[in-house]
Amino acid sequence: MKTEQWNSKIIIVEQFESNNQLLSDDSMGIYFHLADNNQMIIHFKPLNEVFKQEVFTTSEGLLINFERDLIDEDDIEYALDVMSLFNKYPKFILNKLLEIKQVQSIIGLLKTEYNNKEASYIMFKTVLKVLILHLIRYQNNQFLDQDLNQKRVFQFLELMETEFLNQTKTLFYANKMGISTKRLNQILKEKLNLTAKQIIQQRQVTEAKRRLVKSEITTKELAFLLDFDSVSSFSRFFKKNIGVSPTIFKTDYKKNIP
Structure with a gap:
């Protein structure tokens, strides 16, 4: 599947400015922003929703928006974990430098593949899954301390x-x-x-x-x-x-x- 054909399934937007840039209601979105205090702030957009207005206080972050199809193609346990990730907290903060660097590294791989003229849909989908699995792990670790x-x-x-x-x-x-x-x-x-x-x-x-x-x-x-x-x-x-x-x-x- 060519990169130019991905726009109906996947988009990566730098300087994300409004919900008008999103794909369909049946899409899921992750917005990453590196704050001044070396925290990575991550906002999640579940299905049938939009990002909260606070997301647009800065346009310096990066949006990854993808259709639900990309997780439905995998096993039910993974799909369930993804749904939980997007619905637990609309806003999630990473404080550990190692975790932030790992996320940045995976995002770099996603951007490289996304902009590659010979991009592979399978490769992109696999790297996206790696990113999501990392976020699930980090979120679950913090979830243990929640009320x-x-x-x-x-x-x-x-x-x-x-x-x-x-x-x-x-x-x-x-x-x-x-x-x-x-x-x-x-x-x-x-x-x-x-x-x-x-x-x-x-x-x-x-x-x-x-x-x-x-x-x-x-x-x-x-x-x-x-x-x-x-x-x-x-x-x-x-x-x-x-x-x-x-x-x-x-x-x-x-x-x-x-």
């Missing part, structure tokens, strides 16, 4: 990622975690500014879009897969979140395929 509520957020996100196709009720997750639905929503609102239902619905939207463009699934089959009572209720839900019906969304996507 109980932050750990509950991680527990919910991990559980939701594996169960959302069959379980869409907040009560199920609260029972699994041994807390009340009210307490679960309080924790999620405090840490992510979203309720459990809103997070589950975001995940349903992402999965619906992915299935519509990656398979020949029908709207009826998709409604059943995502645990909706009827096709009409799923269609209303999809249109409310995306702005068009599932059928139109799929048709428009196919029209735009080169």
Whole structure:
């Protein structure tokens, strides 16, 4: 796959200035900025979200933005770890010089491959995975020192990622975690500014879009897969979140395929 064909899947942007530079809603973003105090500040953009405004106080950093496809091609455990990485903390700080140098080194390899006229998609994807695995390791090391509520957020996100196709009720997750639905929503609102239902619905939207463009699934089959009572209720839900019906969304996507 040629570098010029990557723009639909991967972009690297230096002097990142606004969310308008991002790929689709179904993309994930990592913004790296080296602060004056020799800290590396890393911001994560999960699926269906944008970067917080504080990211744009400086344009001296670097953005790596990629479509979800790049992690879906790998095993489920890796994909789950990536989802957790992007949802634990919107902002993550590296303080250790060795870790910062390791991240900078990997980013250098990514930039070199990205700008190479004979670039290899597999090589780029592999180096990106190495970068993400390093960030997962660093984040998990710091995660051990975080408060109980932050750990509950991680527990919910991990559980939701594996169960959302069959379980869409907040009560199920609260029972699994041994807390009340009210307490679960309080924790999620405090840490992510979203309720459990809103997070589950975001995940349903992402999965619906992915299935519509990656398979020949029908709207009826998709409604059943995502645990909706009827096709009409799923269609209303999809249109409310995306702005068009599932059928139109799929048709428009196919029209735009080169």
